[in-house]
Amino acid sequence: MIGSLRDRRVVVVGAGVAGLGAARASVAQGAHVLVSEARPAADLELSDDFQELGVTIAAGGHEPAHLEGASLVVTSPGVPPDAPVLGWAEGLGIPVWGELELGSHLCDVPYLAVTGTNGKTTTTAMIASCLRASGIDAIACGNIGHPFPVAATEGHDALVVEASSFQLRSVQTFHPRVSVLLNLAPDHLDWHGSDQAYVDAKANVYRAQGPGDAHVANREDARAASVSEAAPCSLVWFRLGAPGEGEIGYDGGELVSRIGHEGSLGPIDGERAGLRADAAAAAAASLSFGVSAEAVRRGLASFVLAHHRGEIVATVDGVRFVDNSKATNVHATLAALDGVHGAVLIAGGRAKGVDLSPLRVRADRLVGVVAIGEAASEVASVFEGLVVVRRSDSIEEATRVALELAPRPGIVLLAPACASWDMFRSYEERGDRFAAAARALIDEVGPRG
Numbered sequence: 046m047i048g049s050l051r052d053r054r055v056v057v058v059g060a061g062v063a064g065l066g067a068a069r070a071s072v073a074q075g076a077h078v079l080v081s082e083a084r085p086a087a088d089l090e091l092s093d094d095f096q097e098l099g100v101t102i103a104a105g106g107h108e109p110a111h112l113e114g115a116s117l118v119v120t121s122p123g124v125p126p127d128a129p130v131l132g133w134a135e136g137l138g139i140p141v142w143g144e145l146e147l148g149s150h151l152c153d154v155p156y157l158a159v160t161g162t163n164g165k166t167t168t169t170a171m172i173a174s175c176l177r178a179s180g181i182d183a184i185a186c187g188n189i190g191h192p193f194p195v196a197a198t199e200g201h202d203a204l205v206v207e208a209s210s211f212q213l214r215s216v217q218t219f220h221p222r223v224s225v226l227l228n229l230a231p232d233h234l235d236w237h238g239s240d241q242a243y244v245d246a247k248a249n250v251y252r253a254q255g256p257g258d259a260h261v262a263n264r265e266d267a268r269a270a271s272v273s274e275a276a277p278c279s280l281v282w283f284r285l286g287a288p289g290e291g292e293i294g295y296d297g298g299e300l301v302s303r304i305g306h307e308g309s310l311g312p313i314d315g316e317r318a319g320l321r322a323d324a325a326a327a328a329a330a331s332l333s334f335g336v337s338a339e340a341v342r343r344g345l346a347s348f349v350l351a352h353h354r355g356e357i358v359a360t361v362d363g364v365r366f367v368d369n370s371k372a373t374n375v376h377a378t379l380a381a382l383d384g385v386h387g388a389v390l391i392a393g394g395r396a397k398g399v400d401l402s403p404l405r406v407r408a409d410r411l412v413g414v415v416a417i418g419e420a421a422s423e424v425a426s427v428f429e430g431l432v433v434v435r436r437s438d439s440i441e442e443a444t445r446v447a448l449e450l451a452p453r454p455g456i457v458l459l460a461p462a463c464a465s466w467d468m469f470r471s472y473e474e475r476g477d478r479f480a481a482a483a484r485a486l487i488d489e490v491g492p493r494g
Contacts, residue, residue: 051075054114056139058130059121060084060102063144065091066192067119068100070151073198079103081111081130109133116140119147122188122211143215145208148193150218156204157330158187160213160250161227161269163377164323165189166351168227169207171327172334175344176203179336188212203334210246220253223333224276225261225326229269230376244272251276259333261326264292281333283325293329300324300345304332311342320350353473355381358480362490363454366444366483370459370476375403378462382407388456389447391440391479393417393424394463401427401462408432413450415443419467440468440475444482448490457483 055071057064060082068078078100086092086104095102103111107130112118118134118141134141142150159169169185176183186196187206196204206221213219226247251260255277262273264284273280281291281304288294288303293310295301300310300321313324324345331341350356353370360366369381378392392404393416401423408431416424416436425434433450437443440459447457465475 049074050117052077053116054079056081056112056115056118056134057100057121058082058107058118058128059124060089060091060095060104061121061123062091062190063121063123063192064119065094066195067121067144067147068095068098070147070192070194070198071119072098072100074151076117079111079115081107083107112137112139117142119144120215122209126214141215143212144193145187145206145212145216145219148187148197148206149216149220151194152197152204154197154201154203155222155334156206157223157225157334158206158208158219158221158250159225159227159326159330160208160210160247161225161263162230162374163372163380164227164326165207165209166371167320167354168225168323168327168330169205170351171323171345171348172330173205174348175327175331175336175341176205176334178344178347179331179340181336208250210243213249214242214246216249216252218253219249221250221258223259223261223330224250224254225330226250226263226269226273227322227326228263228266228376229272230374244268248272248275251278254278259330261329261333263322263326279333281329283322283329285321285325293325293332295321295325300328302328302332302338302341304329306338308338309342310338311346313345320355353476358476359483359487361448361483361486364448364451365454365456366479367456367458367460368476368480370461370465370472370479372460372462373464373472375399375401375462378404378460379407381458381460382410385456385458386410387412387452388458389413389415389451391415391417391443391447391457391459392461392463393420394461394465394475395467396420396423396463404428404462405431412452412455413447415447415450417443417461417468418463420463424462440478441482441485444479445486448486 055076057067057080080102082104173185182202185205187193188209189207258278260276263269264282283293298312355369358368372378411432413433414428459479465472469475
């Protein structure tokens with residue numbers, strides 16, 4: 046055990062948002078912090094923020110000397126588990142924690158945790174909304190953009206932590222009162238090394254749980270369900286169909302609870318299967334945490350969907366442009382395609398070692414595909430012979446080509462099934478540039494239809 050961080054030397058590996066959060070939380074505990082970063086100092090977007098904290102930044106490559114005198118190493122989620130700097134730390138007997146492990150040591154309030162291949166951010170935000178509707182001072186944190194270690198020291202009543210597989214890989218004491226596994230599909234295989242390693246990381250969301258805790262599981266995702274069944278605590282199931290006893294599900298468009306009592310939790314958008322699953326999981330988690338059904342109803346009704354998750358960003362000549370840039374894997378893109386017909390799909394980017402061929406099963410919902418990025422050839426090979434396929438070198442060109450292919454009325458859907466890092470800083474930038482390109486077409490074509 047590390048004990049207090051006061052006057053200890055903490056080395057944070059990675060100078061991104063998570064690294065900044067770990068540094069800020071460690072400094073607040075009285076630690077002396079050095080940040081080790083592989084990129085050169087000129088490429089660091091947050092260098093001013095680190096300097097304001099008074100921490101030392103060692104940029105331009107990790108060195109064994111960075112670990113001298115360290116009591117703890119905190120690694121950022123994007124640092125591969127086989128990175129030499131982590132191996133050096135382990136060889137020196139220095140504990141290596143991730144963001145979630147650091148947060149769990151600093152947090153003295155109950156927290157919930159949400160993981161899965163898709164839907165984490167939406168479900169996390171929905172749960173926070175439900176908790177706030179019941180009068181609990183709760184915020185969403187973790188992989189959603191507000192680091193868990195920082196949130197743990199802010200004095201809230203409860204936290205809802207979005208937990209990625211990167212973050213969960215190395216947890217030991219991370220102990221949510223309620224955990225959620227939304228779904229499972231192959232993702233991030235290039236980082237984890239194997240599909241089983243990815244699944245094992247996701248299962249860590251409930252490893253430290255026990256009697257008195259709850260795990261929320263997806264009855265309709267067979268693979269996720271098999272992982273959830275090993276949870277060492279009570280299970281609460283959600284589904285898209287009619288719920289059984291002790292479950293959350295749907296009666297038509299109404300979300301219905303059969304946890305402790307039967308009752309409607311309000312209508313949920315019937316056109317988006319992914320959103321309906323997220324709402325069911327959020328309701329199950331909130332009720333398991335002790336929130337009333339009425340507060341859940343109010344929380345879900347007031348929830349506003351975040352950007353880049355299926356929002357209509359423009360309508361041009363009767364064609365709706367839908368930004369689902371957050372669909373960074375095959376599973377998410379399949380879910381996005383469930384709600385469309387006769388659409389043009391813009392897809393591609395960095396495939397992360399994942400096979401894109403399962404996208405072929407949704408070809409009947411498309412009239413065209415525009416392939417972009419590193420995986421453009423793979424995307425094209427998936428759909429060639431089934432629908433019209435074009436390739437584009439930029440998101441702006443892809444947006445214009447998609448409009449040319451789309452029927453009137455019609456839909457152009459950005460749901461790339463790939464990460465954005467080959468062409469953009471983030472999926473947010475990808476979505477923002479898509480939206481800007483679509484809106485620019487209004488001036489050229491006119492907002493008719």
